[in-house]
């Protein structure tokens with residue numbers, strides 16, 4: 001493989017995106033009709049009557065639809081994407097509410113008008129008569145089950161999920177030390193800068209639909225639309241244009257709007273678009289995090305955990321389109337890089353009358369890591385040990401891979417860590433943050449009246465989850481290399497890394513490689529971009545497809561050069577005899593030779609092919625059994641996930657008077673196997689850390705007891721600015737994955753996963769106040785710091 005793999009080259013997509021040339025969903029279909037939605041103002045209510053009369057005389061109104069108007073499968077509940085045996089009471093919503101609304105923001109009526117202003121005006125005139133029902137808000141209220149979110153779901157319990165390995169009860173009973181405590185993680189959400197959106201065009205002549213969606217999974221949207229509308233999948237094209245962030249919220253499940261807009265566009269025979277506004281995003285997209293954890297840990301005098309028992313209440317919101325994937329991830333990846341022989345987790349997934357909960361970057365891991373790392377810190381405090389010492393005592397050793405935690409993942413397969421070196425990660429992070437020298441730094445700060453603290457946190461992340469992803473590579477007769485893969489991009493730098501992989505495999509300049517993602521016209525079979533899987537999945541598929549093309553190119557060139565293919569190499573787009581760059585033929589000429597229609601684009605090709613079209617009996621354009629063209633397609637399906645890992649550390653300063661929290665330093669050591677592009681991985685980590693600091697200190701969903709989201713705008717939902725994020729210091733470790741040809745592991749969620757745990761650890765260190773909840777605002781910390789005085 002060439003040298004491009006592993007180089008920190010600048011992202012190719014940036015000049016276009018940073019100079020305003022990106023084309024996002026709302027940049028398209030400027031003249032399309034617009035949809036707007038009447039959404040429930042109640043957290044829980046029965047719909048008694050919908051009166052649309054008032055809207056009908058709005059000028060420019062085109063149509064109004066309620067659930068009654070939705071035919072057949074269009075009106076059925078949305079699919080439950082990931083069933084699981086523990087999900088005994090899975091529920092999904094209707095695209096437009098049928099009889100009952102179960103959260104503020106649930107769509108009830110769709111209005112179509114000439115433009116969005118008129119659609120909103122008409123929506124405002126629609127009267128929905130509701131009979132309010134008692135709302136269930138908050139995890140513990142849901143568990144108390146004084147009221148039910150779904151009449152037929154007893155106790156509001158959607159699922160009870162258990163993971164167990166070893167004899168936990170005995171291990172804890174026999175342990176010399178036992179600690180018990182409770183942790184709270186509030187709800188938050190990914191809030192990408194661009195909200196959701198969908199724009200559909202019906203072609204009556206071709207009886208086909210073209211749909212643009214701001215999605216993380218265009219093939220999944222296509223499958224849902226085709227199935228719901230009864231169209232052959234070949235008659236539905238779904239294209240993800242530039243997507244301004246997803247972070248999980250735009251994953252696979254068809255959103256109501258993604259079904260309704262194409263359906264209405266077809267019915268009306270018109271172009272139709274809906275672009276979500278910010279308030280809609282807060283109340284009708286998805287949230288995550290939201291868990292209460294009850295922890296019991298038994299350990300020995302060296303801090304080694306002998307038994308860990310965790311009971312978790314998980315807030316699932318009003319519906320469960322993703323089954324129990326978040327509880328599964330929390331409970332299976334909670335143990336992180338540690339070897340704990342007796343572990344039991346029981347997650348009760350509860351319905352509440354709030355926005356649905358679906359995976360948000362990290363997807364259940366930040367909660368698990370918070371639990372595990374708070375446990376490590378408590379053990380260290382209890383025993384008077386250094387926090388890194390307790391972690392070191394529990395780490396899985398570098399010679400213990402493949403390591404089986406004894407747990408099972410969503411598909412029932414065992415969870416096996418493929419490779420890693422956790423002690424090395426620990427020693428690297430200690431060095432990067434100067435853990436051992438911190439006592440001095442703290443003393444110097446204290447001498448000036450400043451209060452600072454240091455914290456750390458560790459995690460593993462199962463990445464590159466299957467079932468498959470594909471790649472198609474084609475070299476055309478101009479020498480252009482067209483690479484396509486079906487999954488979508490939202491800012492991860494796929495145009496760059498996939499080009500790096502193809503260029504390295506083929507031996508061509510990266511400038512010649514052009515990458516297409518998320519367009520079902522170019523690549524129809526794909527799963528999507530989530531769960532830190534694109535680099536592993538499409539990266540390997542593109543490498544495999546490139547290898548096919550390379551092999552064919554060498555074969556054809558060998559004939560032309562009268563050489564053995566094994567003696568050939570490709571450098572800078574030229575196929576040449578190894579060690580003899582003089583005898584060479586360009587890949588574009590090879591591409592011409594591979595095509596029965598031998599149109600040469602330059603003189604070299606013209607000379608080599610000698611004739612324009614055809615071939616001769618001695619020189620058939622395509623040998624029997626061979627295929628024309630210089631193209632290859634391949635798929636990559638992993639046997640199981642590959643496990644990335646990392647350790648983070650931070651230094652924080654707490655104002656002793658105001659409890660203002662400032663993150664002074666943030667350091668990350670990360671292992672995602674072989675790095676395709678270190679610069680992009682660092683960017684991914686920086687972004688993740690920023691999101692994590694948001695989750696630790698600022699971002700939360702504030703519901704009142706009636707189920708109204710009180711901070712549904714960027715005025716009230718605090719996100720950190722660049723001013724709140726320190727420079728993120730990064731270092732890498734590369735333990736290649738033995739599971740895939742390129743030896744890579746994922747990196748897209750890594751930055752966010754341990755941050756709440758790390759910040760909690762550092763605040764606790766600075767203040768000596770036990771931190772058992774996140775996020776933590778200065779005013780909350782202020783009260784915690786004064787609690788003994790207040791008593």
Ligand code: MCN
Nearest residue numbers: 245246247361491530531532533534535676677746747748
């Ligand atoms: N990479 C690399 N070498 C590796 C691994 C990764 O160079 N060994 C680079 C690649 O450019 C890769 C990127 O890092 O595309 C992220 O890697 P990967 O772990 O494969 O993650 P995905 O590409 O599948 O992206 C999904 C991931 C997830 S799950 C969320 S959520 C998230 C994230 O990416 N959402 C994002 N990062 C985001 N970044 C942006 N800008 N916007 C989002 O919505």
